[in-house]
Amino acid sequence: NAGVTQTPKFRVLKTGQSMTLLCAQDMNHEYMYWYRQDPGMGLRLIHYSVGEGTTAKGEVPDGYNVSRLKKQNFLLGLESAAPSQTSVYFCASSYLNSNQPQHFGDGTRLSIL
């Protein structure tokens, strides 16, 4: 039982490059989320999805786009990476709604040079 799987685990980009982070969950959860974690800032919500085909902005959405074409996958895109997007990114999912515990992936460490 894999739970929430994030790909890749590490990545180094140059400023201006684009990339997509993939999150896959095998628990049939409705809700999925993307967070970034920066030192001293806790977890900040970037975007979230309450079901297949729907997405919404979180606290810090600028510079990111997301898609949820399949229920089990939630993609986070950086169109033009900036050094300020250097962070650890976590994907999470929860059953039915956000008053349920979230299950987190292991994180993606992204560095933008």
Added chain:
Amino acid sequence: AQKVTQAQTEISVVEKEDVTLDCVYETRDTTYYLFWYKQPPSGELVFLIRRNSFDEQNEISGRYSWNFQKSTSSFNFTITASQVVDSAVYFCALSDHEGGGSYIPTFGRGTSLIVHP
């Protein structure tokens, strides 16, 4: 203003000491949910507990206990007889319905607990 405040950035204790991690939240909802998560040095985030706003019973799970007080908007976490393996960053989170729509969780900034042998 932060919806979830963890005022203690870092706490350092010696093994076997008791330690309390504070969490103060802010919401106007009458129905909301509170969570604690643990992030050990390996980096993964692990769910510890969930409380809804209608259940003010304190909970004990082994060396862990949680004290939920609506009167002070606090949901504090106590580790009794701390161990080195308790060293981690602990996050408190609030999920409420403000503004309508979905319940969306907000995390505090975390408290780093260091337990020295």
